[in-house]
Amino acid sequence: MLGTVFDNYHYAVVIILMMTGLYTVFASGNLIKKLVGLSVFQTSVFLMYITIGKVMDAQPPILEKAKDYALNVSGNYTAAAGESGGGGYQFVTDIAYSNPLPHVLILTAIVVGVATLAIGLALVVRIREVYGTIEEDEISAIDYGYNLEGTSR
Amino acid sequence: MIFVSSAMVSTLILDVGFMAMLVVVAFAIVRLQSLFAIVMLQGVYSLLCAAWFVSLDAVDVAFTEAAVGAGVATILMLAAMLLADRESKPVPINRQFGPILVVILAGIALLFALPDMPTVGDGNSPANSYVGMDYIARTADEIKIPNIVTAVLASYRGYDTFGEVVVIFSAGLGVLLLLGLDGNAGKWKAKPNGIQLYAPSAPPARIKPDNDGGESS
Incomplete structure (x- = not known):
C-alpha cells in the first residue's frame, strides 16, 4: 500500500493543496479570503482531473499531420506520406496522445468557476455596502444587535 | 532509450518543482493577512497550475487557466478588494481547532482512498480507455x-x-x-429606518471612502 501511495504522490500533493484551500474557507473570517480559498480548492480539483488524464510518454492531444510525423520520424521530408486528395490532411492516430476528455471538462469548469467567483465577489461588495465590514464575526454581531424591524435591541 | 529516460527525469524535476511551489504558495495564502498579497498569490497559484498543466500535456487548459484563472479572476478580486477592505483580521487561535480537525479528517479519508486511484500516466486505466x-x-x-x-x-x-x-x-x-x-458600486450605505448598521463593537471601516471609484464591472 505504501508503494502505491509513493507511486501516486501526485494525488497526495493535490490532496494537501485541496485541504489547504478547505482550511482557508473554514477558518478565515474574511469573505474575500474565503473566496480565495475556494479558488485554491477548485484549482486543486482541476489538477487532479488533469493528472488522471495524463498518459506517460504521450503527446498533447493535438493530432500530428501524417506529413509532419513522417518528417519527424525519418528526419527528411517524404512527400508520399503527405496530403490526401481534396486538400484535407491525414492525421496520425496510432501514436499515444493524452486523454482529451478531462481537458474539455476542466476547460468548462474553469470558465464556470470564474463566473461563480464574480457573483461571490459582487455579493461581498454588497455586504460591505450594507454592513460596512466583510469580517464574519462583525457581520454576526450586527445581525444579532438588531431585531427584525431594524430598531436596536 | 537514454532520450526517454532523460525526458522522464526532466518531467519529474518539473513536476516536483511545481508541486513544491504550489504547496508553499498555498500555505502562504493561509498565513498572510494582507488581502492584496493574498489576491496576488492566488494569481501566482493559478499561473503555477497553468505551468504544471503544460507539463501534464493539457495545453488548452493551461492557456485558459493562465488567461482566465490568473488574469480575469485576479482582476475581479482586485476590484472587489478595492471596493471592500485591504486587510483581513487574524483568526483567533480557539477558532482554528475545529477547521484543523475537519481538514485533517477529510485529508486522511482522501489519502485512504488514494491507492484505489489509477497509477499516474497509465494509458490503460479506465479513465483513459473508452x-x-x-x-x-x-x-x-x-x-x-x-x-x-x-x-x-x-x-x-x-x-x-x-x-x-x-x-x-x-x-x-x-x-x-x-x-x-x-x-457607484461599493459607495451606497444602507440605513434601514434611518439607522446606520454598525455593530457597537465593530471598529470603523478600514478604508477611507475616497474618490478612487469607477471599478464597477
Whole structure:
C-alpha cells in the first residue's frame, strides 16, 4: 500500500493543496479570503482531473499531420506520406496522445468557476455596502444587535 | 532509450518543482493577512497550475487557466478588494481547532482512498480507455481538425459549451443586478429606518471612502 501511495504522490500533493484551500474557507473570517480559498480548492480539483488524464510518454492531444510525423520520424521530408486528395490532411492516430476528455471538462469548469467567483465577489461588495465590514464575526454581531424591524435591541 | 529516460527525469524535476511551489504558495495564502498579497498569490497559484498543466500535456487548459484563472479572476478580486477592505483580521487561535480537525479528517479519508486511484500516466486505466480514446480516433475522420480538445468542445459537446455561455451570461447579469450600472458600486450605505448598521463593537471601516471609484464591472 505504501508503494502505491509513493507511486501516486501526485494525488497526495493535490490532496494537501485541496485541504489547504478547505482550511482557508473554514477558518478565515474574511469573505474575500474565503473566496480565495475556494479558488485554491477548485484549482486543486482541476489538477487532479488533469493528472488522471495524463498518459506517460504521450503527446498533447493535438493530432500530428501524417506529413509532419513522417518528417519527424525519418528526419527528411517524404512527400508520399503527405496530403490526401481534396486538400484535407491525414492525421496520425496510432501514436499515444493524452486523454482529451478531462481537458474539455476542466476547460468548462474553469470558465464556470470564474463566473461563480464574480457573483461571490459582487455579493461581498454588497455586504460591505450594507454592513460596512466583510469580517464574519462583525457581520454576526450586527445581525444579532438588531431585531427584525431594524430598531436596536 | 537514454532520450526517454532523460525526458522522464526532466518531467519529474518539473513536476516536483511545481508541486513544491504550489504547496508553499498555498500555505502562504493561509498565513498572510494582507488581502492584496493574498489576491496576488492566488494569481501566482493559478499561473503555477497553468505551468504544471503544460507539463501534464493539457495545453488548452493551461492557456485558459493562465488567461482566465490568473488574469480575469485576479482582476475581479482586485476590484472587489478595492471596493471592500485591504486587510483581513487574524483568526483567533480557539477558532482554528475545529477547521484543523475537519481538514485533517477529510485529508486522511482522501489519502485512504488514494491507492484505489489509477497509477499516474497509465494509458490503460479506465479513465483513459473508452470515451477519450474514441474522440481521438474519430476526430481525424469526422471533424478533420488537429486539435482534439477544440473538436470535442465545439462539436461533440457543443450543447455543453452553449450551456457554459448561458452560465457566463447569467453571472454577468447577476453581477450587474447586484452592483448596478451607475458606477457607484461599493459607495451606497444602507440605513434601514434611518439607522446606520454598525455593530457597537465593530471598529470603523478600514478604508477611507475616497474618490478612487469607477471599478464597477
